[in-house]
Amino acid sequence: MKKKAVILFSGGLDSTTCLAMAKAEGFECYALSFDYGQKHNSELERAKELATLFGVMEHKVVPLPLHEWGGSSLNDSKLSVKDHNEDGSIPNTYVPARNTIFLALTLGYAEVLGAFDIYIGINAVDYSQYPDCRPEYLKAFENLAKLATKVGVEGADYKIHAPLLHLKKAEIIRAGIDLGVDYSVTVSCYRADTFGRACGNCDSCAYRKKGFMEAGVTDPTVYF
Amino acid sequence: MKKKAVILFSGGLDSTTCLAMAKAEGFECYALSFDYGQKHNSELERAKELATLFGVMEHKVVPLPLHEWGGSSLNDSKLSVKDHNEDGSIPNTYVPARNTIFLALTLGYAEVLGAFDIYIGINAVDYSQYPDCRPEYLKAFENLAKLATKVGVEGADYKIHAPLLHLKKAEIIRAGIDLGVDYSVTVSCYRADTFGRACGNCDSCAYRKKGFMEAGVTDPTVYF
Numbered sequence: 001m002k003k004k005a006v007i008l009f010s011g012g013l014d015s016t017t018c019l020a021m022a023k024a025e026g027f028e029c030y031a032l033s034f035d036y037g038q039k040h041n042s043e044l045e046r047a048k049e050l051a052t053l054f055g056v057m058e059h060k061v062v063p064l065p066l067h068e069w070g071g072s073s074l075n076d077s078k079l080s081v082k083d084h085n086e087d088g089s090i091p092n093t094y095v096p097a098r099n100t101i102f103l104a105l106t107l108g109y110a111e112v113l114g115a116f117d118i119y120i121g122i123n124a125v126d127y128s129q130y131p132d133c134r135p136e137y138l139k140a141f142e143n144l145a146k147l148a149t150k151v152g153v154e155g156a157d158y159k160i161h162a163p164l165l166h167l168k169k170a171e172i173i174r175a176g177i178d179l180g181v182d183y184s185v186t187v188s189c190y191r192a193d194t195f196g197r198a199c200g201n202c203d204s205c206a207y208r209k210k211g212f213m214e215a216g217v218t219d220p221t222v223y224f
Numbered sequence: 225m226k227k228k229a230v231i232l233f234s235g236g237l238d239s240t241t242c243l244a245m246a247k248a249e250g251f252e253c254y255a256l257s258f259d260y261g262q263k264h265n266s267e268l269e270r271a272k273e274l275a276t277l278f279g280v281m282e283h284k285v286v287p288l289p290l291h292e293w294g295g296s297s298l299n300d301s302k303l304s305v306k307d308h309n310e311d312g313s314i315p316n317t318y319v320p321a322r323n324t325i326f327l328a329l330t331l332g333y334a335e336v337l338g339a340f341d342i343y344i345g346i347n348a349v350d351y352s353q354y355p356d357c358r359p360e361y362l363k364a365f366e367n368l369a370k371l372a373t374k375v376g377v378e379g380a381d382y383k384i385h386a387p388l389l390h391l392k393k394a395e396i397i398r399a400g401i402d403l404g405v406d407y408s409v410t411v412s413c414y415r416a417d418t419f420g421r422a423c424g425n426c427d428s429c430a431y432r433k434k435g436f437m438e439a440g441v442t443d444p445t446v447y448f
Binding site: 060062063064065066068069070071090094095096097098099100101103104105107108109111112113131132134136137140141143144145147148149150152153 | 284286287288289290292293294295314318319320321322323324325327328329331332333335336337355356358360361364365367368369371372373374376377
């Protein structure tokens with residue numbers, strides 16, 4: 001019987017590559033997406049499409065009213081997404097505790113499924129300095145997962161796979177293409193419109209664009 | 225200006241005592257409850273009532289569809305809550321990763337509020353052996369909170385207060401009564417009916433009943 005893995009799955013470039021990698025590793029894949037009030041929620045439609053393309057066993061879209069307290073330009077109507085800059089600070093697209101919230105829910109789902117492998121597409125190279133994308137954060141969550149769960153106490157270890165952690169965006173794209181990922185379906189843009197078209201200027205677009213350029217691959221993104 | 229605290233608040237005996245303690249410590253209190261498909265959701269009505277009684281600044285009830293994957297007799301229609309026994313195993317009322325999910329969401333809300341103090345009413349004495357109620361779990365979450373957040377990276381420390389951790393149920397009750405808690409409003413029972421009346425036989429009722437007895441206080445719980 002195949003081992004199960006749960007993939008945190010936004011429908012973006014990184015998490016779709018992650019899903020392709022988990023599948024290539026031979027896991028039976030379960031995908032979890034979150035509808036947390038993000039303005040670019042066309043990513044969720046693409047996530048559904050991609051989940052079907054990859055033949056995941058189950059794809060759940062969990063509603064999470066994080067916009068109720070906001071605090072991020074991704075889901076707070078009072079804040080706007082800024083154009084990309086390289087000043088090294090954490091931009092206002094940071095969603096307070098987002099990966100902790102997503103990983104916690106994934107952990108619960110995984111425990112019920114009997115899965116001990118969780119995939120998350122975080123990257124600490126071409127990224128926006130988000131604290132919850134760093135190796136030390138990941139290590140701390142893995143430690144917590146063991147202490148937090150019944151199966152952990154009974155001896156099981158959770159493995160949080162972050163296969164993109166130390167890759168450049170261009171390397172991620174090359175790896176995905178080798179695995180057959182059709183990046184034209186993925187949506188990364190923080191300002192994506194209802195058709196999933198991208199702005200080309202936000203942080204997420206900037207890293208993605210540069211990635212395709214450096215990878216020497218034609219950028220399939222549709223910009224508005 | 226008063227410091228803010230966020231209280232994980234179910235409307236039960238423990239978390240209500242916690243709220244009273246946070247208030248007595250001088251915090252401006254914000255309460256977070258979770259509608260996670262629990263069958264005993266009359267606790268949420270009591271939580272609203274108690275939040276008003278304690279004059280919290282804001283009380284949010286966050287819908288969380290954990291019953292979609294179930295796995296606990298508290299929110300899975302295929303499982304039933306058992307009567308209390310003392311066999312020392314983790315009972316099926318355990319909700320996979322519940323406290324991690326609740327704390328993660330509380331952390332996000334706290335970061336947006338600018339609160340660095342989180343109260344959770346966990347107890348490692350008169351409890352059901354849940355892994356996410358132990359001191360080592362709590363320590364691991366505190367460590368994670370610092371690494372996970374923008375304010376953590378910028379130097380702030382989150383304090384997860386668990387003032388009931390090492391108290392017997394009778395001591396919790398005495399402390400609450402000293403602080404003016406009206407326990408007749410609180411609902412602890414895992415089988416509570418729509419009126420908030422208790423079964424008297426589940427784990428939660430057993431610990432609560434024994435607590436009132438040992439505290440020498442008349443049990444104000446209404447049993448059905």
